Amino acid sequence: MNRHGRHEWIGAVLLLAAAVWIVYQQGIAAGQESIPAARVGVVDVTRILENCKKNKQWQEKAEADRSRVQEEFQQMRKDLEALQANIKQRKPGSADYFTLMQEYEEKRAVMEGRNTFYENKFTQEMQQWMEALYTDFVKVTEMVAREKGLDVVLGKESLELPAPTLRDFMLSVKTQKVLYNRPELDITEEVLTALDKVSN
DSSP: OOHHHHHHHHHHHHHHHHHHHHHHHHHHHHHHHHSOOOOEEEEEHHHHHHHSHHHHHHHHHHHHHHHHHHHHHHHHHHHHHHHHHHHHTSOTTSHHHHHHHHHHHHHHHHHHHHHHHHHHHHHHHHHHHHHHHHHHHHHHHHHHHHHTTOSEEEEEOOOOSSOSSHHHHHHHHHHOOOOOOOGGGBOHHHHHHHHHHHHO
8 A cells, every 4th residue: 555545544544533433422412411300309207207197196106005014014013012021921931931932933924024025016016117107108208209290309317416325426427318408309398298198
């Protein structure tokens, strides 16, 4: 290939490369233009879960259950104290002494077993309740987001300072994903209102 032919070949390659680059850039630009900016909303998860009517109703029921259990245990403790006082009046080693000791130990074992039962019961009920409430919260958030034409909803947690403990503070910091948002992006009130309507 002579020098003139080589120059023509190099020129053709450069033109082809330039054409490919232009097409590539146009493709990127077209792709960027075809993807609209996402509309974003923000909800305060802690505020909604703590202040919704459904949670308040649950708290009232849970408090009533705890009060009832406390009264039950208070009566059981009184019975044990009365048995202890009665045992002290008996002659150690006598038939009455052993009978009362047996009754005391049996009632004490029942009290301990019932305490374990209630702890497990209340823990499981609270977990089931929170899972159900959170499921409703997510569904309502999606509904509100669709009504407002939002593409993404971010959840933020209320960070109260000073925190009760360092562990609570570190946990809050680790779970806090939204550090700032414009007030107009916040849809907490709309979600809370919608969740209360579903709760009724």
